[in-house]
Amino acid sequence: MAKSSTAALEPQPQPLVACTISRDVQNFDLLIEDMEAALGESWGDLSFTEAVAFLEQPDAGELQFVAIALDSGDESDLSLITDIIGAAKRRGLKVILIADEVSPSSLHQLLREGGDEFVPYPLPEGELSRAIQRLTAPPPPEDLPVARERTGLRATDDRSGVVIPVQGLAGGVGATTLAVNLAWELANIDKTDPPRVCLLDFGFQFGSVATYLDLPRRETVLEFLTNTDGMDSDSFMATLLGFNQKLHVLTAPADLVPLDLVGARDVERIIEMARINFDYVVIDLPSTMVDWSEAVLNAAHVFFAVVTLDMRSAQNALRLKRALTSEGLPFGKMRFILNHAPGFTDLSGKARVKRLAESLGISIEVLLPDGGRQVGQQNDHGLPLGEGAPKNALRKEIAKLAKSVHEVNTAETGKKKARA
Numbered sequence: 299m300a301k302s303s304t305a306a307l308e309p310q311p312q313p314l315v316a317c318t319i320s321r322d323v324q325n326f327d328l329l330i331e332d333m334e335a336a337l338g339e340s341w342g343d344l345s346f347t348e349a350v351a352f353l354e355q356p357d358a359g360e361l362q363f364v365a366i367a368l369d370s371g372d373e374s375d376l377s378l379i380t381d382i383i384g385a386a387k388r389r390g391l392k393v394i395l396i397a398d399e400v401s402p403s404s405l406h407q408l409l410r411e412g413g414d415e416f417v418p419y420p421l422p423e424g425e426l427s428r429a430i431q432r433l434t435a436p437p438p439p440e441d442l443p444v445a446r447e448r449t450g451l452r453a454t455d456d457r458s459g460v461v462i463p464v465q466g467l468a469g470g471v472g473a474t475t476l477a478v479n480l481a482w483e484l485a486n487i488d489k490t491d492p493p494r495v496c497l498l499d500f501g502f503q504f505g506s507v508a509t510y511l512d513l514p515r516r517e518t519v520l521e522f523l524t525n526t527d528g529m530d531s532d533s534f535m536a537t538l539l540g541f542n543q544k545l546h547v548l549t550a551p552a553d554l555v556p557l558d559l560v561g562a563r564d565v566e567r568i569i570e571m572a573r574i575n576f577d578y579v580v581i582d583l584p585s586t587m588v589d590w591s592e593a594v595l596n597a598a599h600v601f602f603a604v605v606t607l608d609m610r611s612a613q614n615a616l617r618l619k620r621a622l623t624s625e626g627l628p629f630g631k632m633r634f635i636l637n638h639a640p641g642f643t644d645l646s647g648k649a650r651v652k653r654l655a656e657s658l659g660i661s662i663e664v665l666l667p668d669g670g671r672q673v674g675q676q677n678d679h680g681l682p683l684g685e686g687a688p689k690n691a692l693r694k695e696i697a698k699l700a701k702s703v704h705e706v707n708t709a710e711t712g713k714k715k716a717r718a
Contacts (some may be wrong), residue, residue, distance in 0.1 A: 299381040299601075306571075311397065311543055313340065314340055314341060314357075314360060314361060314634065315337060315340045315341065315360070315361060315684075316333070316337060316341040316342075316360045316361060316362060316363050316364065316365065317338070317342045317343065317346045317349075317352075317361060317365070317426055317609060318330075318333060318341065318342075318343045318364070318365045318366075318367060318432075318517075319343075319345070319346065319349045319363050319364055319365070319366045319367070320343075320366070320367035320368065320396075321345065321346055321347070321368070321371070321372055321375075322345075322631035323374055324368070325345045325367075326367045326396065326398070326419060327599050328419070328420055328421045329365065329367055329396055329419070329421065329426070330419055330427040331414070332427065333365070333426070333565075335427070335429045336426060337430075339654070343515055346372075346375065346583055347378075348351060348380065349382045349385070350381055350382055353382070353385040353389055353391075354385060354386075354557060355665055358389055358391075359697070360607070361389070361391055361393055361555070362391065362392065362433070362434055363392035363393065363394060363414075363430070364381060364382075364386050364391055364392075364393055364394070364581045365396055365426075365436070366379060366383070366393060366394070366395055366396065366407075366408075366413075367392040367396040367398075367419065368395075368396070368397060368398070368399070369397075369398040369400065369419075370398070370399045370400060370406075370611065371631050372400075373400060373401065373404045374405055376407060376408070379408060380408065380481075381550055382551060383411045383412045383413060383623050384412065385407065386411065386412070386414045388482065389562060390695060391457070391538050392415070392433040392434075393412055393413050393414050393415070394413075394414065394415040394416045394417060394426075394429055394430070394545035395408055395409070395413040395415065395416045395417070396417050396418060396419050396426075397417075397418060397419060398414060398418075398419035398420075399472050399534070402556045402558045402559050403535060405556065405559065406524055406559055407667075408523050409520070409524040410525055411462055413502065414433060414517075415429040415432065415433060415553070416520075416553060416555060417429050417553075418524065418554065427436075429553075432517065434620045434680050435621045439512070439647060452535065453530075453531030453532050453534070453575055454494075454531075454574075454575050454662060455531050455574050455575065456574070457494065457573065457574055457575055457576055457577055458573065458574070459494075459570060459572065459573040459574070459575075459576045459577050459578055459579045460572060460578050460579065460599045460683055460703070460707050461572075461578070461579045461581070461597050461598050461599050461601070462480070462578065462580050462581065462599065462600055462601075463577065463580075463581040463583050463586075463594050463595070463598050463601050464476055464477040464480065464580065464581065464582055464583065464602045464604065465583040465585065465601070465602070465603055465604065466585045466603075466604045466605075467603055467604065467605050467610075467611050467613045467615050467618060468584055468585065468605070468606070468608075468610040468614055470602060470657070471495065471604045471605060471611060471637055471638075472606075472637040472638070472666075472673075473575070473582065473583070473585070473604040474501075474505075474506055474507060474510060474582050475673060475692075476602065476604055476635065476637070476666070477497065477507070477580050477583070477625045478507060478510045478511060478686065479580070479683050479692075479696045480580055480602075480625045480681050480683075480699060480703075481495050481497040481545055481578070481580040481622055482495075482541075482544075482545055482699075483497075483682075483684060483696055483697045483699075483700035484543045484578045484580070484700045484703065484704060485578075486543040486544060486549065486684065487691040487701060487704045488698055488704070493576075493577035493578055494543055494546070494575070494576040494577050494578075494579065495544070495546065495576060495578045495579075495580065495582075496538070496546050496547070496548070496572045496575070496576040496578070496579050496580070497547045497548070497580045497582065497583050498547075498568065498572060498579065498580070498581045498582070499545070499549050499550045499630050500565070500571075500583050500584065500594070501547060501550055501582060501583070501584045502523070502550055502551060502555055502557055502559065502584075503550070503554055503556075503557055503584070504550075504554075504713070505550030505582065505584070506550075506677075507547060507549060507582055508518070508547070509677070509678075509680065510548060510680060510681020510682075510718055511541045511545075511547060511680055511681075512541070512676045512679070512681070512684070513539045513541065513549055515549050515550065515551065515552040516537075516539075516549070516552065517552055517576065517643040518536075518537055519548065519550070519551045519555065519658070520551040520552065521539060521553065522534075522537045522549065522558055523555075523559065523564065524559065526560075526563075526564040526567045526568060527567075527613060529568075529571060529639060530570060531574070531575060534568070534571045534572070534575070535575065542685075546576070548568075548572075556592075557584065557586065558588055558589060559587070559588060560590060561594040562589060562590040562592065563593075564590070565585070566593050566597065567593060569581070569593075569594070570596045571599075573597075573606065575709075578703075578707075579707070581594060584640065585619075587621070589657065592627060595622075595627055595628060595631065596627075596628070598631050599630045599631070600631055600633055601632050601633065601701075602633050602634065602635050602664075603618070603632050603633070603634050604616065604635050604637055605637070605662075606637055606638050607636065607638065607639070607640070607647070607650055607651060608638065609656065610707075611645060612657070615634065615660065616658055617661065618632075619658065619659070623633065632660075633663050633664070634655075634660050634661065634662045634663065634664075635653060635662070635664040635665075635666060636662050636664070636665050636666065637653065637666045637668075637669075638666070638667075638668045639665035639666055639667055641667065651665070663693075664695075664699055666692055666695050666712060667691045668691075668692070668698070669683065669687075669690050669691060669692030670690075670691075671691065672686075672687045672690050673687075673692060675687075684697070691718065
């Protein structure tokens, strides 16, 4: 029996589809494990000094993406890393940034230079695999210009919208529910001449407006947030999504990003762009105060602070009042809204509300009733209360609040026109 050749049994080397690029990949052991889990042996590793030269070689043409891993010690070499990103983009490659305690300003710069995905290190379970799937998936059938045509979004640059931020002073007080439903009620306040309403989700990490309206979270939002310098009305409008052809929404990014990735100037530009294209701009804010919170307060016409009848809200309202007054910020714009307010016959509850307001030295101007289980159900179904539960008690009170806001705005607009 003839001896068979073993040449055909030798495995063919698998083509490389990706490379990690870092100062020392051994500092990112979880990255090694996740790359092996996602790609097997179809990936390689390069140092920062090797990367640019390799990416200029013909062999780099087989790659689909590179994963650049860096930590705080690499921030002094940002120019080298931006060169690597530039070389990758010239090759048409996608770029994933794996960042371990990198400052928001450095991360912002790298995303603007061409980073397509950001994943924090240590890597959350399965997050690298999901980022790879997003980068390598075929493009959706509906591109931005088509989406804009479908929703009818058009820049006007002829408005002077009312800016209404909504912030919960403790977790779970219902601020996002109020923001979403207030925006929807304003969009439907006038059947013959409906105002243009924009809802901005500034909960950049865990914002849930998209969930409450059953809207997709798109990668373009992160690109938009990291490049507000190049924003114009058309690019802003293209980033928005329409809900039932009436409400236009800037959702939170698809991925977890640093809360301070966006600065005060970015926030000012976004609000101004929304204000000149819409009659009302409702902003859902995180409960955290950040360095751009002052920019939102200064831009606001009225600022709704949502509290409940508990010690958390009372203490945080007092802290907020002290902070704003000590800094000379316009505390007079604040309007306190009590959610889950006591019912009409609950006299002891009403007495507690009065004592709360007196002890804090504030006026609680709006009392919102507990909407019950319907509220959570409609949020989970992605529908405003006005669509899914129009007779709900909470919906009725939010509709009254929207009517009051619209009437005040209409009266002020009429006065301005009369003076002109």
